[in-house]
Amino acid sequence: MVIPVHDVNPTRRTPWVTYALIVANIVVFLRTPGMAGSVTGESGLAQLCRLEAFLDQWAAVPRELIHDRLPGLVPTGRVAVGPSGPGCVVAPPGYDKSPPLSVLTSAFLHGSWLHLLGNMLFLWIFGDNIEDRLGRVRYVLFYGVCGYVAAYGFALANADSTAPLIGASGAVAGVLGAYLVLFPTARVWVLVPFLVFLPLRLPAWSVLGLWFGLQAVFSYGAAVSQAGTVAYLAHVLGFAAGMLLAWPLRRGTAPPPEPPGLLWGRQARPGEPWQGRPRRGW
Template sequence: MFIPLYDHNERVHIPFPIVNLSIITANLAIFFFYQGMGESRAVGASSYSFGLIPAVFFDLRDLAPQLQMLPEWASLLTYAFFHGSLMHLAGNMLFLWVFGDNVEDALGHVRYLLFYAICAAAGGLAYALVDVSSDVPLIGASGAVSGVVAAYLMLHPRVKVWVLVLGRIPLRLRAIWLLGAWVVYQVVNMILSADSQVAFVAHVGGLAAGALLVVFMRRKGVVLFDRDAV
C-alpha cells in the first residue's frame, strides 16, 4: 500500500527512544547474524525453534528434539524477533522507526517495552487460537508493530506523515487517513484471505491490543486524538 518515510511529530517527554531503537537493533542483529541474512535453512530452522506454532504451543504436537530451544510459552514473544526475508524485516522495522518513538514518548521507556511485548503476545495468541492444530509457524514483528500503529493512530491522528504510495509517489497525509486505511486493509484481509501466507489475524490481534493498552498505559497528561493540537 505505502512506505512510511517521516512524520512531523516532535517528542515531548524523552530525548532518545532507547527502547524502540533497541528493539529495532535486536531484530536486525537476529536476522543478519542468527538467520544468516535470510538464508533458507537458517530461516526454516529458526522458524520452528523460535516461531509460534499453534499445535506445539497448545501441546498437541512436539518439536523434534534438535529444534527445542525454549519452553513453548516463550514463543509468544520470540516469534516477533524473527523474519522470513529482508523485505519482511525492512517493512516492519520501517514502521517501527517512524511511529514507535512517539508511542514510547507517550508511554515512557518501561511501559513501552511492556506494551510492545503484550501486543506481540496478543497478535501471536490471536493467530494460534484461529487454528489450534496448525503446524505452520508464525514469525515476524507485525503483530507488535500493529499495536504500535494502533497506539499512534489513537494518539496522533492529525499528524502528517510523508509516505511513498505504491512505492514511488511521495505524499504527505494525515495519519488518520493513512493509518486508518492500513487498519481497514488488515481487517478486510483477515476476513477475506483465510488461506493467505500473511497472518492478518495476528495483525488485527496486535491492533486491538495496542488500541486498548494505550488508553491505560499512556503518561499522565498525555491526551488521545491530538486534542491539544492546534
C-alpha cells in the same frame, strides 16, 4: 497502498528502546540461517533444512501454543537422501522449548529482508512517539503485551497449524494502534505509487486507518501463517490491543505541533502558496 517515510511529530527524548528493538531484530536476522545472504531468503536445500530446524526451535507454532507441548518429531537441520530423493531429517526434539516463551523469541525472527525492513520502517516512524508518551518501561511492556495478544489470538483461530509464526508485525501493529488513538491528527509523509512515487502529507488517522482496513479485509481470506503468506489476523489483533491499551491516555496527550509553511517536505519560501490549514489540512 501508501508507504510512510516520516511523521511530523517531534519527541521530547531519544527513543532508545525503539532503537534497541530495531538493532536487535537486524542482528537476529543476520544470524538466522540462510537469511542474511539473500534478499529473498531463498537458498539451497541444506540451508533450508537448517532454517526449518532453527524456526521450529525458536518460532511460535500455533498448535504448540494451544496445547503447550512439543511434537514427537522435529527437523534436525540435516539433509539425508532417501528413496524419494534428498530431504530434511526429522527426529525427536533434542531441546527443551517453552511455547509461551517462543512468542517472545519469534517476535525477533523474520522470513526475508522485505519482511524485516517493512516492520522496522513502521517501528522507526511510529514507535518513538509511543515510547515518548508511555515511558521506556511501560513501552517495553506494551510492546510485549501486543505481541502476545496477536500471537495467541492467531493461534486460537488456527489451533491445528504447525507452520511457524514469525515477525514483529503483531507488536508493531500494536504501536500503530496506539499511535492512531494518541496522535490521530499528526501529519505523516507518505509515498503514493501512481506511475511514480508521489509524496503526500496525510493525517495519521487516514494512513493508519487504511492500513488497518486492508489488514482486516485480508484476514478473512489470508489469516494463515505459511511460507509466502502473511498472518493478517495477528496484525488486526495486535492493532486492536494497542488501541485499547492506549485509550485511557488519549485525554492527557497533547496534539502534535503543526509546522507552518511546510510544502512537500521543505519550508515554503516567502510568497510561495501553501495548500493546507493548521490542524485541519491534509
